[in-house]
Amino acid sequence: MFSRSRHHPAPQRRLFLKGLASLPLALPFASAQAGDMLHLSFRHTHTDERLSTAFRNRRGYIEPAIKRMNWLFRDFRTGEVAHMDPRLYDILHALSVSCGGETFEIISGYRSPKTNAMLRKTGGGVAKRSLHMDGKAIDIRLVGCDTARVRDAAIALGAGGVGYYPESDFVHIDTGPVRHWGPKSA
Template sequence: MPFGRHKPQDCPCCDPALAGRREVITAGLGLLACAAVPRAARAAPPLAPVRSLRVERSYTEDSFDGVYFRNGRYDREALHKLDWVFRDLSAAEVTPMDPRLFDVLHAVAQQLDATEAFVISSGYRTPERNSQLRSSRVSTVSLHMSGMAADFRLPGRNAYGVARAAAQMQVGGVGLYRREGFVHLDCGPPRRW
């Protein structure tokens, strides 16, 4: 769907009719997940009631610096702006990103006390673009194609240190691309490479 034409029902995270039920389900699932994880592995900070993000896109002047979650819900306008920043540049295609990705980035920024912007080199990728990048390091089922992943640099920060901190938090997938100097984060299951 083109930029700016999302409907509220397109994103279950934003649907006001599900807000109360979603919070109860989320809390219950969170308690179950915490019970299953050993105390030593619970390094991720709790998600803040107000969540913000600072991102810039490589090769463009697109950026977002603001709040995307408040009052118990995601801000639709902020999500649309973030979708634009994270779009597939090669196809000029925008897709609704999974808001949990922004939560992962927010949590990592908090953990690192980062005030600088994440410089995004890759967000959403069309399947065509992903197949063009095929190598031993590009998955044919990449979470980039689902709007659930981002590759980035954090200026002034060592990529290894960023990846290590994110991996210890166990909030999603973490990939370190040392030679290229960037980190991959996604909101899939905790894993690292």
Template sequence: MTTPKSSAITRRTLLRSFAAASLSAAPVYANAAGFLRGSGDIRRLRMYSGRTGESIDTIYWVEGEYIKEALKEVTYFMRDWRNSKLKSIDARTVDIMAAAHALMDVDEPYMLLSGYRSPETNNMLRSRSSGVAKNSLHMQGQAADLRLKSRSVSQMASAAKNCSAGGVGAYGGSNFVHMDCGPVRTWRG
């Protein structure tokens, strides 16, 4: 009797394979609150940056667990593009972005306008605009400014508000939506 050869399949490889295979069978969520509580098997984030030319398409949650390597990729992608400084991106913000994206039922990736901002970048932007907060959650790795070509600012803001899980700023004049994992609040810019 022969015994099967052991393979070098890691848990991560297995989870990614499972996630990739089940992605097309993932449930459509009626609201983000259930999604954020972990009712889904996988969570995926897709974005591109016009500033750096980079894109990311990653499954960062599988079967109730965050994939640390995927969150590190998100952190690098959302770095301060002006000086390449990094700060870990809060997984709660990633969850809000992914949940809002799922609610909009769109295939288009987000365009990331701003993720993490170093204090230097935040101060520079504050000197140019009254709309930049002195203690911005961007400096904590807890916020993102996003745009979609296929959805209006009001559609994006509505989806983010339905998450009931952080701040949502609708900037119609600049065509983007701010999403963060701070206190639940809304505003227009």
């Protein structure tokens, strides 16, 4: 007979816990009426490109919008485009709702391995295996909102990694393990 140790939770319990972990991101969608769309607005700080688009509705992600956002988040140094983890867009929307801001300034989205290696050589603070190279990380500001407030809201979401860089005035957001780094206050 098969028995489970207390150290290996049943699959149903794991699914339940995963569902609880996604709850903070689900909250912005809970009040949406059928047909409502979730919007995001961006300005890329290096290219000055702008995009305002509905990226999700009750049925899921809107693929043409996701493709446009992936293009905007490309490695602007090499032109390489990657499929960004769409959960990043959910996190950004939740931050926009929480902080009351509208336009995100993109400092860095996808980074090719070549760009990541170059940045590691020319400055500190760039991880060798950066989640930027997997399309799972972005560095942002939210226009009209202090970056410390964005950091606090992102940590409260508990949806992934949050790095705070007050000297450069940006917040790193990723869909990796829940963790945070940087000063606690500006």
